[in-house]
Amino acid sequence: MASKNHTTLAVVATLAAASVGYYLYRRSQQKSSKKTVVFVLGGPGAGKGTQCDKIISTYPSFKFFSAGDLLRAERKKEGSKVGEMINQKIANGEFVPASVTVRLLKDAMDSCPPGSKFLIDGFPRNLDNVNVWEEILASECDVKFCLFLDCPEGIMIERILERGKTSGRNDDNIETLRKRFRNFEKDTIPIVQSFEKTGKLRKVKADRAVEKVFEEVKLLFEGV
Template identity: 55%
Template sequence: MASIKPNVIFVLGGPGAGKGTQCVRIAEKYGYVHLSAGDLLREEAAKPDSDLGHEINEHIKNGSIVPVAVTCKLLENAMKKSGKGNFLIDGFPRNKDNVDGWKKAMDGKVNVQCVLFFDCDEKTCVARCLERGKGSGRTDDNEESLKKR
């Protein structure tokens, strides 16, 4: 990360609420780097020799939340690697444990600017995810996993 603390906007909402879609638009218009916590986790999970990846895969398949320290480390590494100063963090934090873990790992390292929350009714979210799941290859875009997420 640059010597100046990076700016972070958290982007939250249920699966299928439109977080990723809106992040792409904001990133294009305002020059933010879009970091999807889920994408970073899936990228690590795709590494065949990664013990961390195997752990992540089990959580994704079960629709459970990956330990916060893992997610924070992946996000921090991605911010450092980008060399940029403005970030949209999509899909994180998801609960108080995530907030506490973020504060522990990142306190003093970034400026959290705000939180954007996208609200969408459950029926629409489920329909979007099931449609997305047809071509995305995501193992968590199924009705059972969606109920847990």
């Protein structure tokens, strides 16, 4: 009888171990199947686009999407009502509805090969962005961290006004810029702070030469 009980216990233990092993395997598969994402935030003129260019040149497994570029592309589509609405919002220094931005990001990521990693510039900018991302994309994506390029407002203004001489962007002017900075302080800084609270913020001082900034940024992407 003792031998029989011992055999039964051994079988139960083996089945339990197999079940746990399968569960852990499934969890690892689910996690590995998620899209790897890094967000990049910073005020207007903090150097997000410049640093993102250097990141994707150094780490080609990352695909780059700028929320702003995707929105600007939509604005250029002839006869697009969404494009007209985006134009008006940006000209007023206001945020575009989160549902529009997130859907554009989802379409862009879905168009990439499986296993691609994503560097997303200028998102999430406000609580609506966060909420809609959670609703639509959180189950598909593994956000590794948020890179925050921290730069004084005075330097960002100088950079933007200089860029405005050749960019052709209707939001590169001092009036719109002031609205964008106030919106950034009111809506985006709390998002930055929330990433910090969860341990997912990586802050880099961005008021230095491009290469100096990138030396620090590069270290954050090792092994991602």
